[in-house]
Amino acid sequence: MLTDERRQKLSAALRQAGIEHLVLYGNAWQGDYLRYGSDFGILEGHGLALISASGDVELFLDSATDAERAEQEVPDIKVSFTPNIASAVGARLDRVANSRIAAAPRKFLPRWLTDPSRSFKLEDATAIVDKLLMRKSAGEVAAVRRAAQIADEAYGEFIRAVRPGRKQFEIVADIEAHLRRRGCPDNFMIIGSGGKDVFGMAPPSERRIAPGDLVTTELTPAVQGYFAQICRTLVVGKATEAQRRAFAVYVEALEAGIAAVRPGVCAADVAKAENDVFRKHGLGEYTTSQWTRVRGHGMGMFADSKPHILEDVETVLEPGMTLIVHPNTYHPDAGYIVLGDAILVTESGVEVLCKTPRELFEVAA
């Protein structure tokens, strides 16, 4: 259902732009463009989908294992396994070299396909597909909403999993197992634990949880290829007064950011609302790229979609966009703190999709 809807929207966008053939690229890191057009969630190797404005789709994969999986998971499209997908797609494009052909995201294409000596020229259709990826239909929003619900449940599991003496990777193992039991096949998750010596989150290490630690996580499960994220921080033992005071700034910033979300405002407006809270508290330095990456981002078929919530991003928010607002950064009195909720931009404003309380949770030391 969702697949048909996406393909129809993509075909309509191509026809409107006068593009006759589209090449979509994907890999396990950035697989959203490929998945939008082919419905295949790539895990290994490179993938290219060749899509015509009439709606025909052919998927080229250079992993034999993933090609076998694609034949079952997307049985309605032609799947071609070949160790060199660029030349295989190039051979197809040679036949239609006189037509208008575009690619998205063009900058990720294998270089060979963009070499000037090719018989075909590939325009950049990234912006066209970006619009489709960002503004979601009711069915797509339902998938994100379900993913947010699973993220809430997984965070509950995370609270139960954090105990002194456990290693970070053992906690992540618990969460991934919880998600697999729920039938959720994909999740992006990073973690941090410690005190003022910790400046961010990363994949899990062998570091053991200790009393007094701040434990941060970003959990991002996917449903039908749509990701939703939650960010929370907990303390092992009783939170100190400094930790509570610090955390209150993040609650205020998150609330300010969410309050700024409505159709017609820019991503920059949301970032500014969050950062102004930090500036008000004399913490403006910690909103810079030295301490934090983004103040939130889009969510959808990629865990870190456009638009990025930054003070120089002018993308206008529209109904149907799903985002996470997260004023995650370092605090000099407490260490790295994260707090973020998945949200939906609605016709009238905003709907918060995460239901986990915005608390500095405490677990037994």
Next chain:
Amino acid sequence: MRRGLIARSLTELPDAVFDARLKRVREAMQRAQLDALIVYTNNTRPAGVSWLAGFVPYWSEALLVVPREGATYLVAALSFRVKSWIERVSRLGEVLHTPRIGLKAAQQIAAVKSDAAVGIVDFDGLAAGIAADLYEGGPSLILCDASAMFAELRGKADPAEVALAQKAAEIAHRALAAAPGETLNAKIATVESAARDLGAEEAYIAAAPDLEKDSRFFRVEGEAVLGKTFALRATVAYKGTWVRLVRSFCERQVAQQAAEQFAQAVAQLPDDSSFSGFRSWLVEGCRMAQPLDPLIGSRFGAAHAPKPGALVSVQGVLEVNGRQVPVGAPALLGDKGEAASLLVDPLFD
């Protein structure tokens, strides 16, 4: 995008291992008259950079630059905040952070020698945007493909990599050996959890839920109904080294016959004639940067015949007593004409 434990081990990957690999690479660069070598890494293609520096990205992308002389350095699109993490888990001279990694890498190389000869691993497959930035950052650099040179070095495993593959195989075996649970999802969760608890850097469990209907594997979303016979496949990475292991849940006698036939066929590799009795088969291994590149198989013949001394993961489907039985395990190919040997028993109690 589901990384588990990422940590450097100075006992499993001491500096001497990376030094020896870099020495071989630099000798090859000297022969090829290359001033620098560039190796790309991301989630999907980490195995070139992890082999040279131990770095495995959980996100984003980076270029490793190996000058013919001097320390290697990483040009990473990951943000500055994770610099200390990268340095902790890798063995690198320097880490530079920039969103335009091609531009920065080219500028760094050109600053030493403006017309340097630069070999790029998998140049044809490099992202077009990075390639364009390389040309912009070093307009006089001479860029060329170094895939064949690198594949020649990367294709044969050294003792450290064999030991890591052995550990990965043991993790996969122990994880698959314990697959309790009423439902398929419960079994998958148990296997994945066990692999991660044993230190797997990546664990991806695929299923063929009903072998009477289909012996192909897929990733389960939602619920799938278990048949009387089914199979699980664990793809496990340990410190940059990947293996696949298959367990078929069927009658012991059938599984044993399949395992024996499989072991006999694997022993003959890279001669693949013993696989003629298989319904399908596939040999994967690392050539450059993709951890499990398809090398030879029933679907495509010999794309890239594995080299003597290569680590491979082999999968096949046999018909035993009228039943389809998937079987698979990692193996080490003989270096000087010896039989290939399985790293772990493909049979489970």
